[in-house]
Amino acid sequence: MKKEDLKNLIKKAKGEEKPELVFKNANLINVFTKEIIKTNVAIDNGKIVGIGDYSGIEEIDLNGKYLSPGFIDSHVHIESSMSTPSQFARAVMPRGVTSVVTDPHEIANVKGIDGIKYMIEESKNSPLDAYFVFPSCVPATPFENSGAVLDADVMEELIDGKNVIGLGEMMDYVGVINYSDKVIDKLLVGNNTIIDGHGPMIKDRELNAYVAAGVKTEHECTTPEEMIERLRLGMYILIREGSATRDLRKLIGAVNRENLSRILFCTDDKHPEDLINEGSIDYNIKLAIEAGIDPIDAITIAALNPAICYNLKNKGAIAPGYDADLVVIDNLEDFNIISVYKKGKLVAEDNKPLFNSDVFLPDHMKDSVVIKDFDIDKLRIPMTSNRANVIKVLPDSLVTDISNRQINVNNGCFEYSNDDILKLVVVERHKMTGNVGLGLIENMNLKNGAIGSTIAHDSHNIIVVGDNDEDILLAINELVKIGGGITLVSNGEVLRSLPLEVGGIMTTKPIEEINIILKEMIDLSYNKLGVNKDIDPFMTLSFMGLPVIPKLKLTDMGLFNVEEFKFVDISLSNA
Incomplete structure (x- = not known):
């Protein structure tokens, strides 16, 4: 943030100047204190500047509707939507998803480093914040032929903590637990970032070795027993509800107030029909609420927890200094999304995107x-x-x-x-x-x-x-x-x-x-x-x-x- 922007934020927060936008009479969902607070929310220059008694240049009366932080898909392969990143955004943003953590290993297996760079650049053509993790296993195993091979030296070029924030799902768990030199080199490149897991078969001492190597998340749990075993070792569990694999109903019963902070939601792979008809992370939230999870807890899992896990600063909550990524919801039972704001700008309403995406396609793709x-x-x-x-x-x-x-x-x-x-x-x-x-x-x-x-x-x-x-x-x-x-x-x-x-x-x-x-x-x-x-x-x-x-x-x-x-x-x- 520039010096003048920070000064401006402080002035607006103090009420010395009117902010650009104020949501009046919102039922604010506070994921820090697990409260619903009837209040106003002031926004300026894409940031939340204050909560409380504010008036703004523009005011929107929510009349008691619920205001939630934007949702974050903690693990998704955009390619499974068969859409480019900017087109994918048009499907998920009306569903309240304002950020995604995406692993482009599908296109990387076809086009290598050029494919990853294409996804990063193309994602900039929509309001959706796309955070990339570098594919760790291209190819996934030595037992197949792909279009590229990505080793540790290539990874160092792109893991910058901004566009590429970590190391993607480590499917080669055999290489990890047998300390393969190639795998160890990759783990060392991702050592100061988040390293995603993919170890559905590992248990006991081998699971300890996998976690000790630096792997912090797991989205392949299919039983509560697997989930609890990994939670006890300090892993984050990404509960997946995709098109081919639907784990939420099997796992959600093991979620409680004691382990809630280590639980995230993801879709992993979801086809266009399911994205459009069911939704994205909003569907995970609905299923969780139906299963008896408190709505505020479900929203915490969908917003704050992934922001903390992936170190996405100023996201996942409604508080001063946070990005104004907001979702307006009619009620917490039906969970119908009325409108979505990205950095204070209206981007979707009544399940329709309000932005166009300028897709580009270079010849080499x-x-x-x-x-x-x-x-x-x-x-x-x-x-x-x-x-x-x-x-x-x-x-x-x-x-x-x-x-x-x-x-x-x-x-x-x-x-x-x-x-x-x-x-x-x-x-x-x-x-x-x-x-x-x-x-x-x-x-x-x-x-x-x-x-x-x-x-x-x-x-x-x-x-x-x-x-x-x-x-x-x-x-x-x-x-x-x-x-x-x-x-x-x-x-x-x-x-x-x-x-x-x-x-x-x-x-x-x-x-x-x-x-x-x-x-x-x-x-x-x-x-x-x-x-x-x-x-x-x-x-x-x-x-x-x-x-x-x-x-x-x-x-x-x-x-x-x-x-x-x-x-x-x-x-x-x-x-």
């Missing part, structure tokens, strides 16, 4: 899908028995199970039958290695077609599921043709595609338009292809290639057992 010559023979799965390791999809979870299934074999290869065992294919699309991973998957129920995508966490290779090789091949070719995206095919015909021209994982289209196209495609997948309605077809498919979430996943290098941390054969012994 396009044309990211390149594969080696591909034909249908590459889709054949050789089998040495008629029993197979099969990936079993579970509803509302990134975790899969492992099924031991009997299959049809013809001429030494897997043969499709009328049951629910489908073929899953991952094709490397960054460096033309020619790698093709082949596997089998169940519980998706897809019939007469294929679904393909270049959104495949975290390396974002081409991933396709289908019940016949012809449609799988067509889906692969369509994704190459459109430069990446999502496609549905059936009986030799492309039903619908959503091109994602930004690295094959985002588009510059307005998020409302993305939502319309995606909804049409989801309806087609359910009603035309018969996909299991208990799963989100695209979000679920996108995580079938992630070899850090149990139990069985597929990368371009093969079928991977996450619990054993090794590749396994599709074929099982008949014995």
